[in-house]
Amino acid sequence: MAFFKKSPWLLHYDASSCNGCDIEVLACLTPIYDVERFGIVNTGNPKHADILLITGAVNVQNEEIVRNLYGQMPDPKVVVAAGACAMSGGVFQDSYNVLGGIDKVIPVDVYVPGCAVRPEAIIDGVVQSLAILERKAAELKRRGGSGEPEKPS
């Protein structure tokens, strides 16, 4: 059944972004964009989340935390990298302390461009990720649920 599509719960983490994308993520929750229309809830707890919405270029100190959070999310789950920094390191890509995009640390399913990323773009990205979430859920079901959780590549 396709309930993942109807009730995607978000976990937002700022892996060293400038705040620009983060406040746009929060703006998505507020009346003008109101992502709760799609059943989206910002849970704040990895154990309740389906989508890891992550902003910012990962710096050295955040690497382990991003892994922890991803690891604590129950399957099926998807990762949405929002904003130039999360995709590639953006304007900070040359810095000594920055690893670059999120995909250097955990597998990313959807990339959302922008600097700062617009709320509409975030909605687009999350909507795209839902199809992937459904696919992963079906996959999980097919494997009978006994399989190991997906390993980060």
Add this chain to the structure above:
Amino acid sequence: MGQRTIIPFGPQHPVLPEPIHLDLVMEDEKVVEAIPSIGFIHRGLEKMAEKKDFQEMAYIAERICGICSFIHSMGYCQAIEALLKLEIPKRAEYLRVIWSEMSRIHSHLLWLGLTADAFGFESLFMHSWRVREKLLDLIEETSGGRVIFGVCKVGGVRRDVDAETLRRALEALAALEAEYREIAGVFSRDASVKRRMTGIGVLPKEDARALGAVGPTLRGSGVAWDARRLQYAVYGELDWAPITEEAGDCQARCLVRIREIFQSFDLIRQAAGKISDGPVAVKVPGNPRGEYFARLEQPRGEVVYYVKGNGTKNLQRFRVRTPTFANLPPLLKILQGCELSDVPVIVLTIDPCISCAER
């Protein structure tokens, strides 16, 4: 026994949109000690000045923080312009003031919402942000970006705002102000809000001075200092005075910001009334040489930009002393002995911008 609860507050925590860590050592829910750990958003931004062209650095300076973005780029540009002894056009100065006041309103409204959410008043958060969106529309219309304005450059601003747009913006602002007044009323009058803020996190005047608080945190403790009194840009030509509150508690800091929003509306109106026609930018001659520091007032307080050029296109040193950094010692002071449920409220009332503080 001596056993205490230690709560890892952050780095990932729903109350903190940005990662910072506090070891909250508690007895019952009383916070005995709060030990911070920072560096989760350190991007090595200042060091990037050594690799980037000083004009490109304006984009990077703007991304010190996505909330105070405009004033960061403005401060950086002011510092470089001072090194280059560059006189920028009056119109550009006025536009900078208008945008920086818009950015102050946007930041304060954002803060009001987050604070409301921190004390569990979700609908108030929603309404604050609903109103804020209307301002973001204005910012996008005038600058092209919603949160990263991207309009400030060394030598002026990158785009002009035509008279018609400015007129419509002023109308929209007037409507916005009326809506905002209702929200401000809830913050300043509602009993449950007062209960969560009055008498909580008191920072006495002497402590505020001694620990080096800046911005609304300082003014909430009754010290009338506002870096805009340095009369940078065209603040000297506008009629205003720093806003202070005496109590020094969360409520006082909140009231300072509430009143500052009204003041910003007024400043925008004044600036729009006085703005003159003309160019918005001048050509940049050569490379910066020497050192300078610029002081500006951000929504969160006074910010200092230190730049040192050696005549090449790369700066030798770029250093920013951000307001949140200055406000952290007072924060740790007032966190001691508070209740766990007051931690988010107290942390928020210094309006922390971790990405500023850690750069």
Add this chain to the structure above:
Amino acid sequence: MPHLVIAKLLTKSAARKPSTRLYPAEKRAPPKGARGRLVMKQIETCVFCGVCGKKCPTRAIAVKRTDKTWELDRLKCIVCGECVEICPKDCLAMEGEHATAFVAKKIETHVQKPKPAASDPT
């Protein structure tokens, strides 16, 4: 102390239509001059001077004069518009619409056809 100060605001909101913009069902035209996404407007006129690539703060643009290609890595672009301002031939443009999200990483490549030909929008 006054209670329920917010009641008026709540009542008004409940009585009014919600202020939500129903994106994506209803799309709002972005304001004039909004920086949504960078596009290669006309590759035909491009002279491959490479200034856009040099000026780009994130090195998102790669210009190869020999292959007559202009490449944009959207993962890096911070939509500052510097390239648009600097382009001597006015080939680049900033559109108000934002760029859509994508699943696979890719570099957008624009190749100038040797003879009169249309651009390749992939």
Add this chain to the structure above:
Amino acid sequence: METPLKAQHLVIFLLLFPLGPALLLAAVRGAGFRRLLVGAGAAATAAASVALAAVLPSGETLWIAFASPFADQAVIVGEIVVTLFLLAACRRIRRREAWIPVVIAAQGLLLGWAEFGRDLPPVATPLYVDPFSALMAAIIGIVGGLIALYSPGYMADHHRRHPEEKDRRRGFFFLIFLFLSAMFGVVFANHLLWLYFFWEITTLCSFLMIGYTGTEEATRNAFRALGMNALGGLAFALAIVLAGTSSSAPTLEFARVAAPGAALLPAALLAFAGLTKSAQLPFSSWLLGAMVAPTPVSALLHSSTMVKAGVFVVVKLAPALHGTRTGFLLALVGGTTFLAAALLAVTQSHAKRVLAWSTVSNLGLIVACAGVGTPETLWAAAMLILFHAVAKALLFLGVGAIEHRVGSRDIEDMGGLIATRPRLAIAMIVGILGMFLAPFGMLISKWACLKALADHNLLLAVLLAFGSGPTLFFWTKWLGKLISVPSGARASDDVVGDERLALSVLVLLTAGACGLFPLAAAWFVDPWILGLFGAPLALLTRSNLLIMAAMLGMLVILPAISFLQPREPRRVPPYLAGANAGGDAFTGALGATHAVSLRNYYLADFFEENAIVRTATGLALLLTVGMLALA
């Protein structure tokens, strides 16, 4: 009335038999022989108390004639010896405590006058048994026996840990069995002078046991207990003087009928004595101080039996006090104690102090029930005595065992016990569940209580409602501490030997009392109420019993179901805001790695201990004085 021989013999056996092991234990040094003696003595006592319950004709009160004049004289001699002994012990008092020997001497003089100065008619039946006494006797026999059984192991361990203390174990075991004998005496005595004699022996035992370790603190606390109990003793002696006249013998008779006028004052005085013995406010402080005694003593004297003697007597007085203003005030003393002690238990992290306050609190509820004195409340009071005795003994012995394994009596050090020492943890959990949770013991009594109070005493119903909140709070948080599982917790040495036997039996008893309480009600309490009021009481309707049984069943079946889940779910570390550093450690400030450290809430600045003690003691003092003044 004709007495069945067997029951009468059992009563006398219970009174006298424990003296045998007591004297032998006073003489014996060898550990092995001591263990054997204690075991045999405890087993015989327990068996006799069960047998008594079994042979007692249902619902009847047996009056036991005891015509021998030697008995009366022995009691008199005994009283003199006890008084002199106590006066001699007072050599070690401080100036502030100088009033204690005065009170004791006054007691003696009063008694002497009652005994020799007046011409009291002889008491034909100095002993009696009714179903309630039989229930009490069974509790004393079984729980007391188990605690005795547990003691040799505990005391051996105690002395290994405290080599600096003088080994006075011979005296210890002598006192334990002497005490058991005296407790049976309290339960069976009809003759007030006899009752007084046994009562004073329990005071003496308590005094000596609190001072067992011989430390300064122990001595001071022992004297505090002695002083407060001496006040009770004085009231008792006054009651005897007033109750016994030339026309009526000094027996409990006066307490069995509604007593207007003259009989009310002795009843009130006896109730006052009961309040001191059961450590009700304003006298609670001695019980807290008594926690310095070795844990088996706390279990036996200061929770399961001796303090129960106080409420036992108060319950016996219920018919006399029912409907009087004195009874009303007495009930309020109990209600106040119930609420205040529950609040105070919240603020404690020392396990024995929590148990002590909760004991005070529960006894308060029993006093409140007795003060109201309707069939329903007396039913509840009897059931409360039963459940409390079993569960509290289990808890005390559990804490003692934990103390010797973990090395601490602090609740904060009991975290993860379910993982490290599952058997001990289960013993504690069963005890705690028995103390407060539906559908277990105490709650059934509370349920009955609340129903009765709603009809008869609204103020008490309100106090009960308020007290149940903090009760829930302090038990649940303790329970939470026991069952929380830190990652990487490994099982280690669990209970062994005698302790294990005693704990296991008590676990079964607690569980049994909870599961089979309708039987206890039908066997003892209902007949007693019928005998007392002449009307049956149908508190436990079939549908309610069904519901309670279903809830109990669920609690048993649910774990089974949840462990039958098809596959083990994925294990993930706890949420630590992303700062996980393996297991339940996290990377804290300044790069240090901490293991998760959690502390329960004690609300010390919300429920201020001193303020509560002061207010409640003052209030209770006023009520107590009022109670005596109105009598």
Add this chain to the structure above:
Amino acid sequence: MKTALLGVVLWLIAAPLVGGLLAGADRILSARLQGRVGPPLLQPFYDALKLWDKRGGVVNRFQNFYMVAFFAFVLASGAIFFAGGDLLLVIFALTLAGVMLALGAWSTHSPYSHVGAEREILQMMAYEPMLLLAAVGMYLAGRSFHVNALASSGIPLVLQLPGVFLGFLLILTIKLRKSPFDLSASHHAHQELVRGITTEYSGRSLALFEIAHWYENVLLLGFVWLFFAFNPALGVAAALAVYFLEVVVDNAYARLTWKVTVRAAWIAAAILGATNLAVVKLLLR
């Protein structure tokens, strides 16, 4: 007996449907008050069904037992209520359920769960007196502790027990986990406790928590209904009105602290509850 059985069956089947719909309506109404569109009405069901398909993880193997027990005892307490049983037993079963929930949080040895658990029992300590007094009040006014007797007595309980009713509304806010008293497991993310009690639950056990909460809400509204049971239709209307009032209150208040919560609930019980009881006792009986 037959009606009792019918009540139980109805409770088991209809309560989650009603509770889920109410939760959906709550979310829509909240959204409207905030100037938003809000989720579809059936959103709570989507959430629960999704959670059911989620691959949950646990910190230790005990924790799910407590959640199952919580669920079971919520069901049990409602079953007693809707079978027309003893009100005090309903309350005790509900308390047992609450204790189980808190124990589940404790069992995980996780900081946020721990604080959630402590706060949960603080809340229980806060509302327990008023809840018991409400039952006693109903007994005094309606002369029975049994729901069926109270419901069929025809006595307008709410008119005799206005103080108790108000006090009950106050603690209802705690039980419904609504602002200003949503301390232990806020349904809004932005709280110092992350999710408090449910921090360590995911997948099916979290779904159980959600569904149990729907059940609980219906049961609590059943209590409200009982105050108006002399006119069943009016009772239903009143229960709905109270629910929506609570939603509005949720949106009109900041979250208060545990100290204020305990004080408020106890003062309400002592003043509104006890005074009302005394009046009933003195005047009406």
